[in-house]
Amino acid sequence: MFSLEGLTNFIHEWLNGHLPATFALLVEFVIVGVAAIGLFAVLGLGLVWMERKVAAVMQIRLGPNRLGPKGIFQTSADTVKLIMKEALTPSNADKFLFNLAPFIVIIVAMLILVPIAFARNFQIWDINIGVLYVTAVSSLSVIGILMAGWSSGNKYSLLGAMRSGAQIVSYELSAGLSIISIIVLTGSLKISDIVASQENGWWIFKGHIPAIIAFVIFIIAATAETNRAPFDLAEAESELTAGFHTEYGGMKFALFFLSEYINIFIVCAICATLFLGGWMPFHIGSWTAFNHIMDYIPSSIWFFGKTIFLIFVIMWFRWTFPRLRVDQLLNLEWKYLLPISMFNVLLMTLMAIMGWHF
C-alpha cells in the first residue's frame, strides 16, 4: 500500500519501452546516482537542521527560526556560504592527501547507502551480502580520517586522527557482533530477507533479552563509529580544537560535516532494519485486524520514522552527555562491550538452535 514500488516499476517499463535494454539500464544507473546524491543533500541539510532544533529544545532556546518556516532553509544558506568560501590548503599540508581525504570520507558514506531498503521493494541494489557489505565499506572511512589528520601538518589533527583510528577500529567489533546476533536469527545477510523475517514482529521484540542487549550495544557502537558525542574524541572541541578537520575550511569541511550526518543516518537505518523491522509495519503475531490497519501506513514512512527516532536518540546523547576520555573509551569497548556482545552472540545462537524465539 502506497509503497514506492509502483514508481520504480513505471520508470523501468517506460524506459524499456522507449530505449534499447542496454541504454535503459544506463539511464536507470544515472537516475539512481542522481537520486542518491539528491537524497544525500536533502538528508544532510535536513539532519543538520534537525540537530540544531533538537539542541535548541534541550538547551531552552529557539534554534534557527529566520530563514523559511521554522528556519528550515538555514542550513541551505549555510551550504551556500560554505561553497562560496575559499578552499584553503595549509602550506605545511601534504596537498594531495589533504585534498583527497574529504572525498574518500564522502564516497564511503555514499557507498554504504547502496543496500539500504528505504521502502517496500525500494532499494538501489539488494546485494546478497548486504549487511556484510555495509560493515566492510563503513570501515573504510577511517582511512579518510587518518589521511586528513596526517596530511594536515597540524598536531591537533594528528592526535585527533589517531584517536579516531583506535576508536573506529575498536567499536566496529561490537557493532559487527551485534549484527551477527541478528544474522543468527535471520539466517541471511540480504537486507530484504532480514526485513521479510520480521513480518510477524520486529527482532527487538521477538529476540528476547539478547536482542535488546544487542540493540543497546549497537546503538553505543554506532554512536562511537560515527564519532558523535559522547565519543567525539576525534573532534573534541575543548581538547583538540576540531581534531582531524581543524585545518579544513569551506566545502572541504562541509564534506566532512555532511558525511558525519550521512553516517548517522546510515547506522540508524541499519539499526532500524536489523532490530526494528526496516520498512516493515508494526505487526503483532495473529492480530490480523490490527496488522491490516498498520499496513495502511506507507512503508517509507515506517522506515524513515524509525530511522529518525534513532537519530533523535543519538542526538539526545550528544546534548546531554559529557565526553569520555580516550582510555575510558577503549576500556568500555574492550573490557565491557566486546565480552558482553561475544557472550550475547553465544546466547543468541543457543536461542536460535533451541527455537526459543518467537
Place this chain on the structure above:
Amino acid sequence: MFEEIGTTEEGDLIINVGPQHPATHGVLHLVLTLNGEIIKKVEPHLGYIHRSIEKMCESLSYRQFIYVTSRMDYLSAHINNHACALIVEKGLNVEVPQRAQYIRVIMDELTRIASHELWWSAMSMDLGAFTPYFLAFREREKINEIMEETCGARLTMNYMVPGGVMTELHPDFQEKVKSFIVDFKKTLHEYDELITGNVIFQNRMKGVGYISKEDVITYGCTGPVARASGLRSDIRKIAPYDVYDKVEFDEIIETGGDCFARYQVRIKEMSQSIRIIEQLIDNIPEGDFQAKTKAVLKLPKGEFYQRVETARGELGVYIVSEGAAQPYKIKFRSPGFSNLSALDHMVRGHKIGDFIAAMGTLDLVIPDIDR
C-alpha cells in the same frame, strides 16, 4: 618527517594550548609536552592580557583605583571592589554603616553564585557537555538583572565605594532576590541531575588532578582548590569582614583533592551562599548606605593589607602609602595565579582529557592571573 610535525629529538610532542583555544577561556597560553596522549609537562606562558593594573592604580586616587580592579577578576568584580573599599576604610578608620555592610555581603554572595554558575557551565563544556552552559546562563542572567537594576551595570559593577556602597538599593531588590533564591534551589537540583550523577562525568572527575594538602600549601592555592584538599582557607571564616561573622554558614571542606572534590566544593558553596543571603535579605537595617568621608581621601603613611574571599580564593590587596592622595605602591595577590601554578603538578602523567578537566576545575579567569 618527525621534524616537520614539530616533535623534539626525544620524541616528545610539544603542543601550544592557547592563546586561542576553546578550553582556556581567555588568552592563556600553555605549552604542553606530550608523550603521545600522556602529559609530561605543562608550562604556562603569561602576559597576553597584561594591562599593568597595579601600576595604573598607583596613579589614581583612592576613590578611582577601585574601578580598575573590576577588570581583574571580572567574574568577582564586586568582591574585588569590596577588598579595595575595605582597605581604604581600614586605613582611614571609617565606620561603615550596618546597612551598607549587609548590602555588600549580599552582593558578594550573589556574585559568588554567578561566578560559580559560569564556572559550572564552562567546565561542563570543557568536558564536552554543552547543555549545562545554557542552563547555568539562564540563572546567571537573573543575577545580572538584579545587579543591573541596583548597580547600573551587569559585569563591572563598581558598586562598592570607600565608606559603603554607591547608591541605594532598587525598590525591587529584596523581592527579586527572594524569587531568585526560590528558583535557584530548584535548579541546583537540576544541575545535579544533569551532570553530577552522570557516570561518564564521575569517571572523568574522580581521581583526576589530585593534589595533596601539603602541596596545596606549597603552591599557595586558595579557595575551593585548597578546600577540596582539606585545607581550611575560607577568609570569610578565618578573618571575617563586614557582617560575615554574624551569619551562619559552613565552610565546605572536602578531602578528595581531585577534580570531583573541587567540583563538589563549588556546588555546595552555591547553596551556602544562598543560606547567607537568606539570613540577610529580610534583615537589612535602615540607615545610611554610605558613611560620610572626605572629598579627597589620603591614607596615612604606612603599609596596609586586606584579604577577602573571592569566588576563586584569597584576594589580597597590599598598599604602601606615603600619605599622598594616591597609593605609593599597590600589589594584588590574585588567587588564579597560585592556582594555575599547581596545574603542572596536578596533571603530570595524566592524559590530555584530564588536563582539560583539571584546568576546568581550577576555575581560571585569565585577567585575574595576568593583571
